[in-house]
Amino acid sequence: MRDRVAALSLVRGRIVLAAIFCAAAFSIVAARLVDVMVFDEGTAPSSVATAAHLLRADLVDRNGTLIARDLPVSDLYARPAAFWDTADAARELAQATGANESRLRTAFAPKRGYVLVQRGLTPDRRDAVMHFGLPGLNFEDGYRRYYPSGRIFAHAVGQVDTDDRGISGLELGLEDRLRGRHAATPIGLSLDMRVQYALEHETEEAMREFHAKAAGGIVLNVRTGEVLALASLPDYEPNSRAPQPQDSTRNRMTQDVYELGSIFKIFAFTEAVEEKTIRLDEPFEVGQPYKLGHYLIHDFERLGPVLPAAMVFAQSSNIGTAQIELRSGAAKQKPFLSKLGLLQGLRTELPEMASPLYPRHWEEVEAATIAYGHGISVNPLSFAAAAAAVINGGTLIRPTFLKRDAAQHGPRVISEETSRTMRQLLRLVVTEGTGTKADVPGYDVGGKTGTAEKAENGSYAHHLLISSFCGVFPIDDPRFLVFVMLDEPHGDKESGGFVTGGVTAAPAVGQVIARIAPLLGVRRSDTFAAAAP
Amino acid sequence: MIRVLNIAFLAVTGLVCLGLYRIAEEARIAAADLKTTETAIARENESLTVLGAEWARLTQPARIQALAQHQLDLSDRPAAELASLTQLPPKNLPLAPQGTIRNANATVPQSTLRIGSPVASGTPSARLPAATFALIHTGT
Numbered sequence: 001m002r003d004r005v006a007a008l009s010l011v012r013g014r015i016v017l018a019a020i021f022c023a024a025a026f027s028i029v030a031a032r033l034v035d036v037m038v039f040d041e042g043t044a045p046s047s048v049a050t051a052a053h054l055l056r057a058d059l060v061d062r063n064g065t066l067i068a069r070d071l072p073v074s075d076l077y078a079r080p081a082a083f084w085d086t087a088d089a090a091r092e093l094a095q096a097t098g099a100n101e102s103r104l105r106t107a108f109a110p111k112r113g114y115v116l117v118q119r120g121l122t123p124d125r126r127d128a129v130m131h132f133g134l135p136g137l138n139f140e141d142g143y144r145r146y147y148p149s150g151r152i153f154a155h156a157v158g159q160v161d162t163d164d165r166g167i168s169g170l171e172l173g174l175e176d177r178l179r180g181r182h183a184a185t186p187i188g189l190s191l192d193m194r195v196q197y198a199l200e201h202e203t204e205e206a207m208r209e210f211h212a213k214a215a216g217g218i219v220l221n222v223r224t225g226e227v228l229a230l231a232s233l234p235d236y237e238p239n240s241r242a243p244q245p246q247d248s249t250r251n252r253m254t255q256d257v258y259e260l261g262s263i264f265k266i267f268a269f270t271e272a273v274e275e276k277t278i279r280l281d282e283p284f285e286v287g288q289p290y291k292l293g294h295y296l297i298h299d300f301e302r303l304g305p306v307l308p309a310a311m312v313f314a315q316s317s318n319i320g321t322a323q324i325e326l327r328s329g330a331a332k333q334k335p336f337l338s339k340l341g342l343l344q345g346l347r348t349e350l351p352e353m354a355s356p357l358y359p360r361h362w363e364e365v366e367a368a369t370i371a372y373g374h375g376i377s378v379n380p381l382s383f384a385a386a387a388a389a390v391i392n393g394g395t396l397i398r399p400t401f402l403k404r405d406a407a408q409h410g411p412r413v414i415s416e417e418t419s420r421t422m423r424q425l426l427r428l429v430v431t432e433g434t435g436t437k438a439d440v441p442g443y444d445v446g447g448k449t450g451t452a453e454k455a456e457n458g459s460y461a462h463h464l465l466i467s468s469f470c471g472v473f474p475i476d477d478p479r480f481l482v483f484v485m486l487d488e489p490h491g492d493k494e495s496g497g498f499v500t501g502g503v504t505a506a507p508a509v510g511q512v513i514a515r516i517a518p519l520l521g522v523r524r525s526d527t528f529a530a531a532a533p
Numbered sequence: 534m535i536r537v538l539n540i541a542f543l544a545v546t547g548l549v550c551l552g553l554y555r556i557a558e559e560a561r562i563a564a565a566d567l568k569t570t571e572t573a574i575a576r577e578n579e580s581l582t583v584l585g586a587e588w589a590r591l592t593q594p595a596r597i598q599a600l601a602q603h604q605l606d607l608s609d610r611p612a613a614e615l616a617s618l619t620q621l622p623p624k625n626l627p628l629a630p631q632g633t634i635r636n637a638n639a640t641v642p643q644s645t646l647r648i649g650s651p652v653a654s655g656t657p658s659a660r661l662p663a664a665t666f667a668l669i670h671t672g673t
Contacts, residue, residue, distance in 0.1 A: 019538060026542060033549060066589035072579050123583060148589035197594035 055143050055164050056178045058186035059157060059171075062228070062403045065193045067153055068171070070143040070164065074126050076117040080108040082136025089134055093117050096128040120144050145171075147238045152196055155232040155251040156350070156401065162241075168249065170401055173349040188403040190226035195219050198515040199229040203484055206508040207233055210467075210489035210499060216252045217484040217508075218380060219516065222388035222472070223407040225397035227348075227381070228480070228520075230254075252487070255352040257377035258466050260485075261452025262316045263501070264373030264383075266470070268325045269313050269425060270390050271336045274418045277327040280310040280425075284320040292368055297322050300451070300500065313425050314433030316449060318372040325371030330362045333370065339413050340386040341396060342378055349401045354379045373452055374460075380468075384483050387470055391426065391446075391478045394419045427475045438471050438506035440514045442524035446478075447471035447509065449501035454488070464488055469505035473513050474525055480516075484508045 059068040076097060083089040086108035094101035097118040107115040117137075121129070126139065145160045147153070158169015165179075166172035170189065177187060199217045207215035219229040236247035243249065250256065272278045287305035290297040303315050312320030325333065337343055345355040357377040359366045369375040381399055389396045389410070396410035426446030429435040434449040450468040453460040468485040472478045484505040491497035495504070590596075601607060 015535065019535060022542065023538070026545060030545065030549070033552065065592075066585060069582065069586050069589075071583055071586055123579065146586050148586050149593045150595075152593065152595070194594060197598075201595075201598075 055183070056145065056160070057180075057183045059174075059178075060186045060188055061191045061193045061196075062188060062226075063192065063194075064186075064188070066148055067157055067189065067191070067193075068145060068147050071122070071146045072141065073120040073122060073144045074139040074141050075119045076121055076126075076129060077114045077138045077140065078104075078108070078117050078134075079114055079136035079138070080111045083108065083111075083134065086111065092132045092134065093129065096132060097121060097125055114138070149193065150239065151235045151237055152193070152200055153191060154235045154238045155249075155253070156191060156227070156230045157238065159238050159249075168352065169251070170349055173351045173401075190221075190224075190228060190401050190403050191230070192219075192228045192519075194519050195516045196229040196231065198519075199482070199484075199512050200231040200233075200235075202508045202511045202515070203231050204233055205511075206484065206486060206489075206504060210486055210492065210495070210504050212486040212489040212504075214248070214252055214487040215485065216380060216487075217482070217512070218253055218384050219512070220384050220388055220399060220481045220483075222392040222397065222478050222481050224404050225385070225388070225399050225408045226404055227399050227401050230381070251350070251352050252485075253380045254346075254348075254350055255354055255379070257354045257357055257379050258485070259374050259377050259452045259455070260380070260383055260468055261373040261450040261466060261501070262318070262321075263448050263450025263468050263470050264376070265313060265316065265321050265371065266387055266390055266422070266426075266448050267337060267340065267342070268321050268333075268371035269309075270414060270418060270422055271328055271333065272309075272324050273421050274336075274414045275328055275332065278309045278324055280308065280421070282309045283307070284309060284312055284317075284323055286312065286317045286319045288319075290319040290322050290368075292322065293365055295365055297368060297372075310425060310428055311433070313448075314428045316429075316434050321371045322368035325367055326364065328367075330364060330367035333367045334362050337370075337376075337386075339396075340389060342376070342382060342386050346379070346382045346385060346399065348381070348399050353381075356382065373450060380483055380485055384470070384481055387472075387483075388481050389413050390422050391419060391472050391481070423472070423475050423478065426472060430471075434500070434502040435469060435471075435506045437502060438469055438510040438513075440473070440510050440517070443473045443513055443517050443522065444475045444525050445471050445473045445510065445513055446475035447506070449506055451500040451502075465499055467499055467501040467504040469501045469509045471506075471509040471513060473517065474522060476525070479522060480520065482509045482512050482516075484512065 055070050056068075058066060058070075061067055076093075078089070078093065080086055080089070087105055090101055090104035090108050093099060094104055099118040104115070104117060118125075121139075129137065143164060145164060147157065154169075156169055158171040158173075159167055160171050161167045166175045171178070174187060196219075199219055203215045203217045206212070215231075215233045217229070217231045218227065220227055230251075230253050232248075232250070232252045234246055234248040236243050236249050273280075283306045285305065286299060286303050286307050289299075297318050299317050299319050303317050307315060307317060307320055309320070309324065311317075312324065328336075334343070343356055343358060346353050356379070358370070359375055362370075366375050385397060385399050393416050394412050394414040395408070396413050397408045398410065423446055426448060427444065429448055430439050430445050435447045438445050438447050448470050450466070450470070452466040452468075453462060454464040454466060455461070456464060466485060466487055467489050468483065471482045473480060473482075486499075486504050489499040489504045491499045491503075
């Protein structure tokens with residue numbers, strides 16, 4: 001009996017213990033429930049407004065205008081076995097997608113497997129397909145790079161492959177940034193859509209007018225090094241995967257090197273002024289061809305028995321320039337050109353950048369010919385960068401395709417005084433020299449013409465020319481450099497058969513400056529008082 | 534006592550179950566709403582992406598120039614004709630040489646100007662009311 005009482009007491013104790021344990025457990029659950037339901041406000045969803053998924057960042061110009069963007073597209077596949085009438089399905093799908101109807105009809109006829117109907121369908125075309133309510137359709141979603149401005153930026157911006165990876169231009173040069181962690185943030189380029197269009201349009205007009213084989217142009221900010229525009233013609237349609245026969249993906253402003261001719265005299269005179277080997281009013285004999293070893297240096301036309309040094313530059317005399325260069329000599333010319341970056345490969349965000357070609361043995365003859373732009377080949381962007389250093393006060397800049405507002409403070413290569421003198425000489429070319437057709441009233445353009453003979457079969461061909469003009473404005477306080485080049489131009493009646501840089505490229509540069517100067521906020525130098533009759 | 538406690542616990546358990554069910558259901562509905570909203574936002578963002586590209590295509594300079602040349606009666610103005618406010622003449626300085634002003638007709642012929650009457654087309658000056666013509670040339 002006592003044992004039974006003791007056992008009952010033990011059981012009762014255990015039940016109470018279990019009840020207390022259960023009560024405690026329920027209390028904890030109840031407390032947590034009250035906490036969750038009454039006090040806890042919960043955590044906000046991580047991202048309500050999910051941004052559209054982008055594989056590559058947008059590219060925008062310096063004013064935020066869209067240049068390149070990934071657009072959502074779909075590839076459409078069909079399972080013909082699911083169609084009631086394959087001919088009807090082919091007609092409807094061709095109508096909605098733009099695919100070839102006869103191709104679809106042939107592909108659907110066996111009613112087997114999957115057939116690719118169309119790649120890269122835009123959302124509205126996809127909706128049009130859905131509208132027909134056909135069975136057996138499968139959309140594969142993806143993205144496709146789209147260039148809204150088409151050909152305008154083709155060479156600078158480049159292209160991507162079918163996997164959306166950059167294969168040329170800035171698409172390749174900025175690949176890491178475009179696909180990086182911050183791919184949702186657009187990349188602001190230094191390019192300006194308005195300036196690019198003006199340059200492209202005027203260059204194209206000049207190319208058509210003079211029946212040139214190719215043409216190109218650059219607009220460069222000489223203070224910041226920003227490339228505002230880069231045109232290379234013929235160009236291509238970056239949205240098309242099938243280039244036309246007349247198109248060219250070759251960027252002639254960076255990928256090709258040229259003997260640029262007299263435009264190179266800028267550097268010969270800069271060197272002479274910097275080293276004080278000449279006075280600008282010092283006379284030079286230019287009446288007879290200049291004999292140098294076995295070679296004779298000629299001028300394009302007879303410029304008179306004697307010209308002062310300043311007019312040697314303005315009238316672009318090879319004979320006078322060779323004499324001026326030889327006062328410094330090859331030993332000083334080579335390091336000077338190297339200091340300007342003309343003997344090294346230029347490094348920018350563009351991967352297509354050709355290295356310069358120059359003679360291994362740099363003696364007296366080479367120095368004289370290089371002074372007027374023969375015997376050395378550089379790409380036009382390298383030339384523009386070196387010319388910018390000459391006119392911007394004397395500091396070297398590195399061209400960039402990324403937006404940059406502050407001026408570059410590169411190494412000083414010439415004195416400010418030399419830079420000022422060179423600006424005066426460049427202005428003289430436009431007012432009294434070979435570049436008068438580049439003048440734009442009110443914008444004080446300075447510049448230099450260049451006409452180079454192309455090498456053919458080991459010698460220079462007189463009928464195959466590279467004509468160019470390098471313009472700078474406003475010359476008192478230069479901000480922008482405009483370079484235009486025509487490859488193998490042909491003269492017409494209006495030009496009197498001439499195809500020199502002053503006749504072909506200089507007017508184009510003048511037109512470009514007249515269009516872009518107001519857009520870029522460059523004020524006219526003349527006042528109303530000066531302009532009023 | 535134990536029976537009372539058991540009943541109380543069962544009641545609490547039942548209430549908790551009901552409460553949890555209600556919360557779970559509300560959470561499910563909210564999640565579905567959220568998903569719908571997120572899908573709508575993603576679709577709108579996608580549309581904005583496409584529309585942005587479409588806008589860029591439609592506003593490219595080549596197209597605008599072609600449209601302007603085709604649709605508008607405008608011509609290119611040379612840069613020399615552009616000026617800033619600081620380049621404008623002082624207030625009292627005449628805009629045109631004296632001869633031009635002297636030759637301009639500042640008197641409105643009453644016979645040719647009737648308020649509300651249609652203006653005959655033809656030469657540019659004929660398209661303008663005489664009063665407007667006079668104002669331009671006197672620079673007032």
